[in-house]
Amino acid sequence: MVELLLDSAIRFWVFMPIVVITFFVGMLRHYITIITAGEKPVDKQQLADSQALIRTRILRENGKYIPKEGFVMRKHFFANEETGYLTKQQTRQQPIRNPITDPTMMTEMLKNNISNMVPMIVIGGVINWAFSGFLCTKVPFPLTYRFKPMLQRGVELATLDASWLSSVSWYAINIFGQRGINNLLLGENNAADQTKMMQDQMNMAAVSMPQDSSKAFKAEREGLLVVDHQWAFKNVESDVMSQRSYIRSR
Amino acid sequence: MQSAVEKLRKYRDENYRSHDEIIEIWTHVLSNRNLSSLGDEKWLILEQIFKSALHCSKQSIARQCFEQLEKKFKKTSRRVTTLNGMYFESIGEFERAEEIYSLLLEDNETDAIVRKRQISLLKEQNQIREAISQLNSYLELYQADQEAWSELCDLYLSEHDYTKAAFCAEELLLINPHNHLNHERYASIRYSQGDYEKARTYYFSTLKINPTNVRALYGIILTSTNLALKTLGTNSKIQNSNENNQSLNEQMQWAREQIMQKYIETTPDLLPIIESAIQSLTL
Numbered sequence: 001m002v003e004l005l006l007d008s009a010i011r012f013w014v015f016m017p018i019v020v021i022t023f024f025v026g027m028l029r030h031y032i033t034i035i036t037a038g039e040k041p042v043d044k045q046q047l048a049d050s051q052a053l054i055r056t057r058i059l060r061e062n063g064k065y066i067p068k069e070g071f072v073m074r075k076h077f078f079a080n081e082e083t084g085y086l087t088k089q090q091t092r093q094q095p096i097r098n099p100i101t102d103p104t105m106m107t108e109m110l111k112n113n114i115s116n117m118v119p120m121i122v123i124g125g126v127i128n129w130a131f132s133g134f135l136c137t138k139v140p141f142p143l144t145y146r147f148k149p150m151l152q153r154g155v156e157l158a159t160l161d162a163s164w165l166s167s168v169s170w171y172a173i174n175i176f177g178q179r180g181i182n183n184l185l186l187g188e189n190n191a192a193d194q195t196k197m198m199q200d201q202m203n204m205a206a207v208s209m210p211q212d213s214s215k216a217f218k219a220e221r222e223g224l225l226v227v228d229h230q231w232a233f234k235n236v237e238s239d240v241m242s243q244r245s246y247i248r249s250r
Numbered sequence: 251m252q253s254a255v256e257k258l259r260k261y262r263d264e265n266y267r268s269h270d271e272i273i274e275i276w277t278h279v280l281s282n283r284n285l286s287s288l289g290d291e292k293w294l295i296l297e298q299i300f301k302s303a304l305h306c307s308k309q310s311i312a313r314q315c316f317e318q319l320e321k322k323f324k325k326t327s328r329r330v331t332t333l334n335g336m337y338f339e340s341i342g343e344f345e346r347a348e349e350i351y352s353l354l355l356e357d358n359e360t361d362a363i364v365r366k367r368q369i370s371l372l373k374e375q376n377q378i379r380e381a382i383s384q385l386n387s388y389l390e391l392y393q394a395d396q397e398a399w400s401e402l403c404d405l406y407l408s409e410h411d412y413t414k415a416a417f418c419a420e421e422l423l424l425i426n427p428h429n430h431l432n433h434e435r436y437a438s439i440r441y442s443q444g445d446y447e448k449a450r451t452y453y454f455s456t457l458k459i460n461p462t463n464v465r466a467l468y469g470i471i472l473t474s475t476n477l478a479l480k481t482l483g484t485n486s487k488i489q490n491s492n493e494n495n496q497s498l499n500e501q502m503q504w505a506r507e508q509i510m511q512k513y514i515e516t517t518p519d520l521l522p523i524i525e526s527a528i529q530s531l532t533l
Contacts, residue, residue, distance in 0.1 A: 044360055047391060054394040058424050065427040065455075067448055070420045236454040237497075241504050243458075 004164070006135060014167050015136045018127065022174040023181065025123050030186050036111060049213045052085065056220045064232040071229040079224045086221040090214050127171045128154070134167040135160075254279040255288065255295070262298050269302035273311065276302075281311075293319060300333055304340045312337055328354060332364060339367075344375055362392060369401075378405055396425045403435070412443045430460035437469055446473040446480070450501075464512060468531070470505040474498045475532050502532060 056078050063071045078086050132154040143151070143162040152160065154168040165173075254275050261272060276299045285292040296315045303312035316330075316337060323330045335350035348371060354364045365388050372381035385402050392398060403418035419436040426432060437452035453469040460466075478498045506528055513521050 044391065047360055048393075051391065051393040051395075055424075058394065062424045062427045065423050066420045070417070233451050233455045236451055236458060237501060240454045240457050241501065 004135070004161075006137075010134055010136055014131050014134045015170065018131060018136075018167060018171050019174055021123070021127070022171065022178055025119060026178055026182050027186070029119060030182070046213075049089070049217075052089070053213075053216060053220055056086065056224055060224055060227050063227060064230050068229050068231060075224060075227075079221045084221070086217045086224070090217045090221065124171075128168060131167040131171070135164045136167045136170050137165045139163045139165060251279060251283060255291070258295055258298060259291075262294065269305040272299065272302040273306050273308060276311065281314075293322060297329075297333065301336070304336060307340065309337075309341060312340070328358070328361070328364075332367065335364075335367060339371060339374060344371060347371055360391070362388075362395070366398070373405070378409055381405055382409070394425065396422065399425070403439075407439070412439055415439050416443065428459060430456045430463055430466075433459065434463060434466055434469075437466070441469065441473060446476045449473045450477070462512070464509060467505045467509050467512075471502055471509075471528065471531055474502040474505070478502075506532075 059071070059074055059078070063074075076084070078084055080087060135152075135155060139151070141163065145162055147162045148160075151162065151169045152164060152166045153172070155164075155166040258272065258275060260266070261268060280295070280299075285295065288295070296319050300312050300315040300319070303309070303315065316333060319330050319333065325331065331350060331354060335347045335354075338344070338347035338350065348368070351364050351368045351371070354361060355368070365384075369381050369384045369388065372378075372384060382402065382405050385398060385405065389395065389398055389402065399418050399421045403415050403422065406412075406415035406418060416436065416439045419432065419439050422429075422432045423436055433452050433456040437449045437456060440446075440452065441449035450470060450473040453466040453473065456463050456466040457470075478495055481494055481498075509524065509528065510521070513524050
């Protein structure tokens, strides 16, 4: 089979520009998110809820370390039939934030989407428009036929060896492969990473739902009701003394 | 210089309270060097030096750091503004500090750090009761804040409100049951209340976690003595109290020997003094 030769101009006008473009777009995205992302003030109610849940969980787990009166008192405070903290919270009306009617949520989502989706579509489009149809490099090992759609997007040649890499695929590889470089240059957890953003988008449905805290309170209350107080220090006197008496006799 | 920066980083990350040393590092090594080679860490270091300088009441150093920070971050940074409030606190201008903090809280009422500063501001001005009520409302929101419970416990103790202090100490035990100091504190509060049974139990639990806690050993001697005195006083069920007394005596002896043992191991010269001291504590 005749060896394929690439024009050396491809190296300078396709191969390198794609690397440079993806890199600078990553940088740009990083700084844009720094500018646009304001610190969101925490929702007061949500904060109180999560702290209360932490405290009841701690009470369930470590209740054995405090005297019985203290435990029963706290249990009563949290899980009492009528006036218990958890009982009250459980029946509290949950203000459901509707993403369509609530304008603040709308703008937040829009802001998110603009900074995430638009550059991706635009850059992808530009790359596709300007650089499609080139083969730009060759992986230095033979690959099976199955790799062709992955490595040769945009170049549909049935007889071409699978180890040739098309420009659009090179762009995709760059997006995924630049995480390491970005981490080096911009520090960990930077916003340049598109792959992370894609994961975020998949999770977005779950996040944007208002957490149903009344359910969590109900579960916590039931959990607390079944816990009985077993004092951990019932026989601690004799325990400690027997454990350490041998030190004296030594 | 490299080692100095690393040391500061360690102190910063692990919350060391060696402020004198931090200031020393600053005056001897870092203050007249160009810190911009450190990049963003420079600002963290300046903040750290600022706080330590306030601890050592070296206002001129604090001022110097703060000016650099203010120049960099302008007035928009909440963090730097908080530092400004702290500076006013340190020079005794409480009204201006309070003004800064309440302005900050207007923007974001869930800012835990600013609220804590406000409470400490009240404490500085010796308005303990207000500080207590503020801290209580803070804890309504941040129920699982260990620091706040500990602070509230101290405030109640300074007001001699042992029942409430005991409640806070219980809360600390729940949050961190493996810290022997929490156990010791709870036991001491119970002892002050006259609840010797619980005090003794928690002194023992302190020893279970940390066998070298001498204070707990003394606590056992004191509680056992008091309990023995109590049973002597009531004297109703003679059979029962005899048995009880025996175990109390045993515990007392045990704690005593443990203390002696410790002194023999470390400073044998002090032994006679300790012996007489313990003698005076017991019956």
